Amino acid sequence: MISRLINTVSRRLTGGSETHLFGIRSNLLERFSRILKRDRKAQVGLSIVAVVSLIAIFAPVIAPYDPMSQNFPVMQPPTFTGAHPLGTDSFGRDLLSRVVFGARLSLAVGLSAVAFGTLIGVPMGLYAGYYGGWVDDLLMRMVDTMWAFPALLIAILAVAIHGQSIWVPIFAIGFALIDDFARITRGEVLSIREEEYTLAAESIGMGKFKIMFEEILPNAVAPILVQYTVSTARAILTEATLSFLGIGVKITTPTWGSLLRQGRGFIQQAWWISIIPGLIIMITVLGINLFGDALRDAFDVKESGGT
């Protein structure tokens, strides 16, 4: 089933030669490449995202040292050249290596958290929107309740119960994102359900499950994709906040957030320990946001201002 869904979606994205029976909304990829050609915002966004992703993937190759090794002089200011271009931290660890490995972990946390929210939220919205009636009421009341639990609260509870770990921010941020995805999917399903190709599929006796995942979902992909991008940006910021507060990853796990936490006590003496990881977060999140905004323009999705 999943593989069929992926097939349908990718066909829709690439506009493959095999057109779908009742397909509509052709060719998201083509629309995006058109925007990419003339929109400066999209170009900058995509470049940043690409560079940061490459750094994350090839972290062991790029980082000059082991991010955990404490064998260097303590709190050396950045020189931008030489042995420690970005300086060292209060334990004598190379900041550049830590930032590079931080990219890997921070992106992983962000993407996993959003994946968590999507995997639960999208089916909820799909069922609620398609079945309507009491299913809709039940699922949407659940979603409304979740809305009252921001990531901060869930992280507090998770840390109190489970202690710090990389799973805490993933779970807390992901959980807080479920309602966004559920609501957006439901809204989209409600309008697609009335489209003619859905009615046509119903009239030829296609099963509900098949209609939901093969007719409706692929056509609701655009706003979900936009939400995914914007949520990833938000998730990276939230991870930073949670880890900074000490209710995220363990202090020894070098995400960008935990690097910032280590700088907390030395703002006046060693500004670079706080400033550099923050700057990297800003550039990355900026890139993802620009990218998401370009997607939004390309797919003509309304700004929801969702968190």
Next chain:
Amino acid sequence: MNLDEPVHVQYINWMTDITQGDLGTSFFSNQPVLEMIVGVIEPTLSIGTLGMLIAVSIALPAGIISALRRYQPEDYVATILAFLGLSMPEFWIGILLVLVFATTPIPIYGYTAISQGLVSWLSHIILPAIAVGVPYGAILMRMVRSSMLEVMSEDYVRTARAKGLDENLVVFKHGLQNALIPVVTVAGILFAVLLGGVVAVELVFGVSGFGRLLIGSIQRRDFPVIQGSVITISFLFVGMNLVIDFVYTLINPQIRYGGES
């Protein structure tokens, strides 16, 4: 603590206590939790409220100008600043402010209560409030912009022009209120996120507020305080939603009179 009672009895006892304002006592200091929270809530609410105020007062004018001057230099500048603003963690903006204002008379550490003088109070919370206000101002600004753009292409705006009203009246008398309806909803959602921001910013500026109490109690595993704090956050959240609902009803007559017709 009646740990020998069955769980449901414990739960009922606990609920009864809460409704009577008894959130238990701290493992650590033996103080009543409610008292501890009331003692630290003022700085947090001060920073949060001023932060929201700053966010709104940046977002409204910037968003409106950006929409009315779409694709002109003002719009580009506002858009770039907004994207930068919403790409920074608020506590990190706090850190930048600490570094920048370290050598100025504006205090970068601590808090003085409002009862000890308005000026001193304001000078202590202004930087933390800016730190939390900027990212939310940026998000709100983007919302105001897109909402305003949508409203300005509505038929009733064209009607207002056809009546011979000048552009200022078209925008502010006929457009603004309609544009604010969706913005108010989003502002409510953002308040939840803003609260998390205040907690982190308090740590940067050494403000002994709710955030510090909360983080401290997590580190000390002081469960009654953690529990009390979570309940407090939920209450703030629900309270804020009531306020938003009230404002929403005020500016949207279709809700106000919905039941009648």
Next chain:
Amino acid sequence: MAEPLLEVENLRTHFDTEDGRVQAVDGISFSVEHGEIFGVVGESGSGKSVTARSIMQLIESPPGVINADAIRFKGEDLLEKSPPEIREIRGGEISMIFQDPMTSLNPVMTVGEQIAEVARHHLDTSESSGFWSEMKRKYVTGASHESESWRRAIELMDMVGLPDPEQRAHEYPHQLSGGMRQRVMIAQALAGDPSLIVADEPTTALDVSVEAQILHELLELRDEFDVSVVLITHDLGVIHETCDRLAVMYAGELMEKGKTGDVFEDPKHPYTQALMKSIPQITDDREWLDVIPGSVPDLVDKPAGCPFRERCEYAFEGCTEPLVEYDVGEKHTAACHLHSDEVNKELTDRPAAPESHEGPSEQV
């Protein structure tokens, strides 16, 4: 003869889009007399709404650009007026009624205030209509219900046939029915005491029964308020019921204009003839209505010549020449080269230029 109330000379409005220049209105001229109801009829996309908005200068620029030799209202060229002067005219001298009264009324203002504000801006009332007093009225004190403008609003609501106007004035658009909303739009259009009302598809969004009432209302108000009306519609039936004269638009150009009776009895332009044949008649024994083959031409980089020639059954080589309006009767013109003298001379032996609307289908 007194000069006409409105004279449009060679109006051309285009929009610059990504795909190229869309020439929405391509050189049209017409005039509207005092006290007259002048109909403009055309398919969707024929440029009739753009014509209406061009007169009011309500075209968003960019992408829209209005060009004309002149748009004379009461002898003065509107294109030479400054923005404040144009605002005086909008709502005060020429007012407009739009198609969809649901979306054309402001959802967050009472209908009374929406009418009253026009009176404040265009009539001599003792109330200030400056920016800050309007803002105060909107956001602080609310509209005064004792004021002259409010009384004028209620009076107008009564005149356009809204029941219970004192109550209704306090209501919001979503509390009214579609027909009542359109009456509010009409009251609003009358509030500044204009000489001309431009009604852009005023009944298209309404039920048929309500449509008849609203049209009836327009006819009565014309006499009561001594206004002229430019009525824009795609519905020939509406034109037939209400208009004194009409113009037929196609692809941004005027195909034919004349008195309603003349044009309906004896349409001279092949396009008008085709349109007439596509309306169902009560006496019809046709099994199928006639449809015009083909579709409206692309307005992007439109070629010169008659825009209808691709679909016209009389098309000949002369159709690529720029269009000229030929007199075909008293105050009756048709923009079709079949009516040029040379063609008529040449064609004397052959089945001649279309003369009547039963003609064409039998000839073929």
